[in-house]
Amino acid sequence: MAIAAAKGRLIAVIGDEDTCVGFLLGGIGEMNKNRQPNFMVVDKNTSISEVEECFKRFLKRDDIDIILINQNVAEMIRHVIDNHNEPIPAVLEIPSKDHPYDASKDSILRRAKGMFSAEDTK
Amino acid sequence: MEHTDKSAQLTQVCETLDELTLKQVDLVDEQLVLMSKLSSLLTGGFIDMAKSRYINGEKTVSTTQIPGEDSIIEAVITVDRDNMNKLAVSRNKEVNDPIKWFGVLVPTSLKQSQQAFQKVVEIAVEIVNIRREWLKSLDTLEEFKTLSSLKISK
Numbered sequence: 001m002a003i004a005a006a007k008g009r010l011i012a013v014i015g016d017e018d019t020c021v022g023f024l025l026g027g028i029g030e031m032n033k034n035r036q037p038n039f040m041v042v043d044k045n046t047s048i049s050e051v052e053e054c055f056k057r058f059l060k061r062d063d064i065d066i067i068l069i070n071q072n073v074a075e076m077i078r079h080v081i082d083n084h085n086e087p088i089p090a091v092l093e094i095p096s097k098d099h100p101y102d103a104s105k106d107s108i109l110r111r112a113k114g115m116f117s118a119e120d121t122k
Numbered sequence: 123m124e125h126t127d128k129s130a131q132l133t134q135v136c137e138t139l140d141e142l143t144l145k146q147v148d149l150v151d152e153q154l155v156l157m158s159k160l161s162s163l164l165t166g167g168f169i170d171m172a173k174s175r176y177i178n179g180e181k182t183v184s185t186t187q188i189p190g191e192d193s194i195i196e197a198v199i200t201v202d203r204d205n206m207n208k209l210a211v212s213r214n215k216e217v218n219d220p221i222k223w224f225g226v227l228v229p230t231s232l233k234q235s236q237q238a239f240q241k242v243v244e245i246a247v248e249i250v251n252i253r254r255e256w257l258k259s260l261d262t263l264e265e266f267k268t269l270s271s272l273k274i275s276k
Binding site: 004005006007008009010011017018020021022023024025026027028029030031032033037038041065066068087088090092094095097100101103108109111112 | 146150153154157160161164165167168171183184185187188189191192193194195196197198199200201202203204205207209212213217219220221224232235236238239240242243246247249250253254257260
């Protein structure tokens with residue numbers, strides 16, 4: 001994708017009810033007749049494929065530059081997130097009320113893990 | 123003569139590798155510090171949400187308050203992207219304040235929760251920007267390692 005300046009891009013949220021309500025309260029929510037909303041509430045009944053489909057839809061949209069996702073939800077679709085290598089939209093894993101942030105699970109931070117091995121110190 | 127040339131080159135390569143590696147570690151550290159800040163703010167936001175529910179009732183702060191599928195909501199907070207993919211938060215003051223969805227008289231805790239989430243968004247954007255820089259520096263480091271291992275083997 002061409003690197004071009006863009007204004008008024010959205011922040012999307014995929015997370016549990018409190019996370020979504022919180023960010024919507026904060027003002028990131030958008031919904032209009034033509035598009036789907038830029039948020040998705042994930043609860044215990046939500047299937048992995050629903051989350052995956054939503055994530056992929058957000059990736060395809062050209063008006064979303066950041067996707068915030070609860071880390072425990074990200075775990076459900078880890079393989080999809082690991083395969084996302086474009087800078088835009090940026091995917092940021094965040095903690096939820098019940099699941100603290102774990103840096104070792106973060107898809108992006110894990111890229112550094114393979115970088116340094118014992119070989120390098122020779 | 124050739125021997126000292128080579129060892130001088132090698133020293134320089136090692137120094138540059140050290141610099142790049144340190145820069146990389148710094149950037150990861152920055153991200154982790156910010157993420158920790160973000161986590162605390164989020165926790166505060168959730169606690170304030172719980173306080174509001176305690177005052178006004180369970181359902182007063184839930185997805186039932188969010189306008190339904192047929193409504194139109196305009197985002198208050200968006201991001202602008204420049205040519206280098208750097209993001210900046212932008213606020214639209216003309217749009218309806220989402221706090222209005224939660225009732226006419228909202229407790230202070232709900233307003234505080236809102237502020238917490240707004241700050242979280244700002245920190246999230248900061249993290250995204252540092253990450254972009256970090257990933258670029260990782261690439262540079264990787265390239266340099268390949269280059270330098272070619273030089274050393276000669």
